[in-house]
Amino acid sequence: MRIAAIRLGAVFGAFLIATAAVLLGTPRAQAQIDKRCYTNTAGTRCYYLHIPPGGSAGRPLMVYLHGCDDPLTDTQPTGFSLTRVADEMGFVLAYPIQDQAANEHVCWNWDEAESRERNQGEPSIIAGITTTLIDAFALDRSRVYLGGYSAGGAMTTNLGAAYPDLYAAIAPMAVAPYRAQLGGQLIIDTMGARARPMPTYFLQTLFDQISNYAIGRSNLALWREAGNLADPDSVPTLPTGLQVQLAGPGVPIPLTAEHYDSPRGCEMAQFTTPLLAEHSIGARIVQDDGGIEVQRNLMRFLLAHRMTAPHQAC
Secondary structure (H helix, E strand, O other), X not given: OHHHHHHHHHHHHHHHHHHHHHXXXXXXXXXXXXEEEEEEOOEEEEEEEXXXXXXXXXXXXXXXXXXXXXXXXXXXOOOOOHHHHHHHXXXXXXXXXXXXXXXXXXXXXXXXXXXXXOOOHHHHHHHHHHHHXXXXXXOOOOOEEEEEEOHHHHHHHHHHHHOOOOOOEEEEEXXXXXXXXXXXXXXXXXXXXXXXXXXXXXXXXOOOOOOOHHHHHHHHHHHHHHHHHHOOOOOOOOOOEEXXXXXXXXXXXXXXXXXXXXXXXXXXXXXXXXXXXXXXXXXXXXXXXXXXXXXXXXXXXXXXXXXXXXXXXX
């Protein structure tokens, strides 16, 4: 029975991947990209930069962190459809690339001790890329965002806790809770005097075999608790709205979206669940043309937020 169950799971997983390949199709987005590199005492990482038409001054910035063994780490990545969304919505897009010398699977080293601290390790490099771009292109410091999927999402969680004064909102997708522990106080302790409720967008596929659904729910609970510790009663415990979206253009798989609107007047969390999908399908949804409407929703959430003062939700 155990062998049969394993085989059935493999068949079901293969069915999901084949179905997603048909629905998502071949990536089509093409964009002009500029490759740059940044160095500090922690090391060097290169990144790709996309600036929408019309110049950069006063624009928001989105920094996107890839997952392990991700196509975005190719020498000249193409088909990253968030560049299309950047052109539509008018934000500058940067996506740092992990160095294979630092991790053989090209994963961000989110689980290393130095990756959980401000001004250390890879977080200091990503933050350095961010501040360099803000200064070089006269970007809007109040509208700077960070997101990523899988290992990139886990690193996003670390930077959200370590740099709450740099990123106005974050999107850690398909990841474990901060430091793989429960309790929002850990985030507040890391934030220190900069502690503030962090608007957070989550995406968690229902059948994720790497970061399973229960883990994704615990991450939501962790950030919600941290927000209420920073500004009491700013983040509701239960969803204030539930949206069900059927498959269609830009939404390859049916999904649900939970909304957590603060009584202060802003949406503090959104939890999106693509149904009938696993880990790799989720990665394609947030990077390929077939999931572009999901990416638009992600950026609508982030762009709705500006940096707030400590202990202030909105």
